[in-house]
Amino acid sequence: MGKVIVVTSGKGGVGKTTSTAALGAALARMGHNVVVVDFDVGLRNLDLVMGAERRVVFDLINVVQGVAKLPQALIRDKRLDTLYLLPASQTRDKDALTEEGIARVIFDLRSRFDWVICDSPAGIERGATLAMRFADEAVIVTNPEVSSVRDSDRIIGLLDSKTEKAERGERMAKHLLISRFDPGRAARGEMLNIQDVLEILSIPLLGVIPESEEVLRASNLGAPITICGQQSAPAHAYMDAARRLAGEEIEMLIPTEKVGFFTKIFGRRAA
Amino acid sequence: MKLFRFLKPISSAPVARERLQILLEYERRMVSQSSLIATLKDEILAVVSRHVSIDPEKIHVSVDRGNGFSTLAVGVQIPNQVASEGGVLQAGVAGQS
Numbered sequence: 001m002g003k004v005i006v007v008t009s010g011k012g013g014v015g016k017t018t019s020t021a022a023l024g025a026a027l028a029r030m031g032h033n034v035v036v037v038d039f040d041v042g043l044r045n046l047d048l049v050m051g052a053e054r055r056v057v058f059d060l061i062n063v064v065q066g067v068a069k070l071p072q073a074l075i076r077d078k079r080l081d082t083l084y085l086l087p088a089s090q091t092r093d094k095d096a097l098t099e100e101g102i103a104r105v106i107f108d109l110r111s112r113f114d115w116v117i118c119d120s121p122a123g124i125e126r127g128a129t130l131a132m133r134f135a136d137e138a139v140i141v142t143n144p145e146v147s148s149v150r151d152s153d154r155i156i157g158l159l160d161s162k163t164e165k166a167e168r169g170e171r172m173a174k175h176l177l178i179s180r181f182d183p184g185r186a187a188r189g190e191m192l193n194i195q196d197v198l199e200i201l202s203i204p205l206l207g208v209i210p211e212s213e214e215v216l217r218a219s220n221l222g223a224p225i226t227i228c229g230q231q232s233a234p235a236h237a238y239m240d241a242a243r244r245l246a247g248e249e250i251e252m253l254i255p256t257e258k259v260g261f262f263t264k265i266f267g268r269r270a271a
Numbered sequence: 272m273k274l275f276r277f278l279k280p281i282s283s284a285p286v287a288r289e290r291l292q293i294l295l296e297y298e299r300r301m302v303s304q305s306s307l308i309a310t311l312k313d314e315i316l317a318v319v320s321r322h323v324s325i326d327p328e329k330i331h332v333s334v335d336r337g338n339g340f341s342t343l344a345v346g347v348q349i350p351n352q353v354a355s356e357g358g359v360l361q362a363g364v365a366g367q368s
């Protein structure tokens with residue numbers, strides 16, 4: 001049975017979709033069977049970031065409503081043959097997603113893949129709570145900035161109360177992915193540093209992704225950064241994060257001011 | 272070089288950090304309080320409904336934070352045929368906060 005991961009944040013535009021694509025492709029490169037699922041109904045973007053926008057025939061709502069079978073809606077990546085996308089609907093009504101329907105689809109995906117990675121919409125409304133509802137673990141994407149950290153705290157509260165796992169009385173494992181980190185600004189005290197964010201949110205750190213133009217380039221090209229910009233600093237950071245997600249112990253490298261140059265700050269994964 | 276130190280802008284990150292710590296401590300408390308209120312409401316509704324049929328909208332539960340202790344106020348509106356006088360049950364419970 002595969003693991004279901006929700007990539008969530010509360011705040012919009014912090015890098016959820018970018019991270020879903022990058023982590024999904026990284027895990028697929030490691031040889032795992034991966035599906036990335038777009039839960040952002042009406043504002044889908046994962047198809048674009050994955051470069052599959054012209055191959056979408058059926059979507060999540062079609063599958064939930066039984067109009068299409070799951071295999072018909074899954075789009076296989078052209079570069080990695082263990083990576084699949086289940087797109088969101090661009091037009092249909094959000095209310096078409098029922099909890100029972102999602103439960104069925106997630107159950108089915110779990111039996112076919114090692115990893116089911118759900119790209120959550122922003123906010124704390126229905127779309128976001130549905131995306132996290134059946135997750136086993138959560139990746140919380142946070143920018144080192146006050147409103148993003150506050151929203152992450154709110155999302156952590158929801159993960160601990162509104163998910164099936166929480167309702168069963170189990171603890172949901174949470175991983176903090178700090179994204180769009182600008183080492184220069186953090187060093188000058190213009191941006192919250194990693195230690196501050198970790199202390200405030202007190203969940204374990206999965207990785208630190210530097211702010212980088214390479215990310216924009218990758219999304220222009222329609223490829224996850226871990227496929228098309230493999231040598232870039234953000235791609236390395238995402239590869240390491242994916243390995244940690246898969247349970248490997250990897251030294252945490254914090255980006256420093258010189259791009260592509262890393263210093264060792266933590267000897268082990270920060271708690 | 273000390274002479275030029277004043278040219279350096281004061282770093283804003285420590286301020287951000289302190290504001291967040293204070294705010295989140297407050298918000299976490301508020302969230303847990305509002306889920307306490309929702310639970311109380313559900314359970315009070317269940318208990319009262321066993322004896323009187325009432326409108327779920329007519330139950331009001333609130334917590335007033337005071338100095339040293341908070342007051343829990345519960346108001347349940349019930350139909351007049353049932354209650355002989357008035358029709359509003361009220362209870363106040365004070366507890367340490």
Ligand SMILES: Nc1ncnc2c1ncn2[C@@H]1O[C@H](COP(=O)(O)OP(=O)(O)OP(=O)(O)O)[C@@H](O)[C@H]1O
Nearest residue numbers: 012013014015016017018122180210211212215216
């Ligand atoms: N590390 C990074 N460096 C530079 N730009 C980035 C980085 N991560 C994300 N971005 C850019 O930030 C923007 C928002 O990213 P993305 O769409 O992944 O966020 P999101 O959280 O999914 O947004 P939404 O809440 O709208 O779904 C995009 O233009 C993306 O290219």
Ligand SMILES: [Mg+2]
Nearest residue numbers: 016017040045
């Ligand atoms: Mg998105």
